[in-house]
Amino acid sequence: MIIDSLDAPAPGSSLLPTPAGDVYTDPEIFRLEQQNIFETMWNCVLRVDSLASAGEWKTVTVGREEIIVVRTRKAGIQAYYNVCRHRGMRVCTTSEGKNKTLQCGYHAWTYALEGDLVAAPNLTSMPDVDRQEYGLKPVQVREWLGYIWVCLADEPPSFEDTVLGEVRTRFGEVQSIDNYGIENLKLGESKTYEVEANWKLIIENFMECYHCATIHPELTEVIPEFADGLASQRKNGEIHGASFGSDIEGFTVDGSSGVTALPAIAPSQDRKYYAITVKPQVFINTVPDHVIIHRMFPQSESRTTVICDWLFLPEVVEQGMDISKSVELFHRVNQQDFEACELTQPSMSSKAYNRGGALVPSEHHIEEFHQWWNETMGYQRAGATESPMTTSGGSVTTDQ
Template identity: 85%
Template sequence: MIIDHLDEPLPGSSLLPTPSGVAYTDPEIFSREQSEIFEKLWNCVMRADSLSSAGEWKTVTIGREEIIVVRSRKKGIRAYFNVCAHRGMRVCTSGEGKNKTLQCGYHAWTYALEGDLAAAPNLTSMPDVDRQDYGLKPVHVREWLGYVWVCLAEEPPNFDEAVLGEVRTRFGEVESIDNYGIENLKLGESKTYDVAANWKLIIENFMECYHCATIHPELTEVIPEFADGLASQRMNGEVHGSEFGEEIKGFTVDGSASGFEELPRIAPDQDRKYYAITVKPQVFINTVPDHVIIHRMFPVSESRTTVVCDWLFLPEVIERDLPIEKSVELFHRVNQQDFEACEQTQPSMSSKAYSGGGALVPSEHHISEFHAWWSSQVAVSEHQTKVTV
């Protein structure tokens, strides 16, 4: 299978080409992305405080695998493949729960929250069975920004390089994002979107603002530079915060003041500014002076993606039940507008008219960095891209 992808401008043109439409529609390419990207890199899966006490667990699908994430009594948050070591049945058959142990419903093989095999019928008559070897297969876990991150690879990428490196690219230093104290914020609202579009279209949309004047009237009112097509994410690691309009009081749907305090540790150059980071492969971090918005993407198929968006606020905002509706509504509308555009784009990816791909204008050229990264992850050559699947 051939996918044309060039990383140099078309002759005589300021435009850069995109991958061809098949990259967004082919099930075999999607399967390769699942195995080579999502099953090998760090994925942000849930809020750590959503598992508040020992025994609480949730399941999540990463790539082609279902994972159990559980808060253990002795080792904090742990993660395992949701596969019984005996005959392979799902150990947890619902989305969440709370148990003292994890038990397979087929033959009652029972696992400690720390993963070891704890009990099974007639196990005492089989003293040669190693309870660790026949425990749940573990998944690598990290906690950062108050979220649980997992990696399914046997040898995960270095977290500091793979994840924190993305922050350095967009913020200049990790300490800059630390100013927002995200790990201490509380969830004010969470919305889940079922988007009928390929995950790459969603990332590409988030990385550029060439479309902002067309479909985001509320956002461009709050951040006027977005109307000029200038994205918060800049090319080659340029650190840039997008400034609020002069008359804008807050990052709300009507530009009015939010009614609650700014985050206490933000720096002067973070005041009245919006910053955005893409942490590949599936996280968007959006920061403003008084709250933070985090998107997590979970590709379901070549043409469908689940996106979970969290709005995070200071604990006292949630505890005092201060009104957050106007803050939530702004980016909820942005999400709806963006996802509708992606859904209207997806059908054209299989059109003959798009078989050779599209084009990136100069203000979108940093998306070519994402395309180059994607090509390298799925073993696509740098020029005249070829993928063998």
């Protein structure tokens, strides 16, 4: 690796500006992100098979809301706000369970798994109460890739245009990701990381590989081209699978062979790594014998929970094949990335970074993420307040 010295960023097209530091530290900006991004878009929250039988439920946090996701007897997977329609107490007060109905512990208002109000003290003396109207408030649900996706918007954006649109950008066609049969894979390992960094820093890190030669020795050994600083995600949606090294047998921590290959991948997908960012909170990584999916859940302007799943063919998991070297590779990548993000977060509030930093050419595609952020936050409407993504620092007020 050749490291070129530069005393100060030079003007011109080689270096593009990054957002001002307070975009990553301002609680008000984070509140608006929760409102305008996470509470309006499709969020991937749970694996479908984590709710295996009727009555099983889990709670998840999306934006500022807590949601119950439940497998019903009649309507499949459904989701509701975890708010009793009587006086507002949490209906479910633990993170998961299995029940025939969902009952509030305050006044015993009781709801069917399908959401309708079915019982309450003295309910028969109130025949005018509409049991559907006073049922749990529903949330839109979709299933895709073996995961449950929810959207809190009253009128959700098109799943095909948004979520599947991200896939088309990175794979060229949805059918290309279908080759991996992700919806039929089984969970081999799952790890949860509590990252003391803003969610946007994590996305920006995942999108580029300028850092790979510096902090990812195991990854660049398996995929040598990453040492040159070019990521598999490229500008203008260029579709690129990063090739394994010539002497590498599998996507493992030591380059040894992995487990049983996924049977339907195309020849162009063999010995290749592909990566997709599905905004706002999902990363999909595909290799010939397994798939790695990250889900991000922002907790504050400086803390993010990341859940990473390693998915394999059912027989690999059921027969107890050794997946440890496959898991260890990306686990180390995660640890290395998240440490870098955590060491970056404190500088976002430094006076030395109040005007932001710079993107080198191999990072220019990150500007597309910044452009999306501006548009989604509404800063590029006619008459909208100037975007903090393009200001030179300092607090930003908005008309949101």
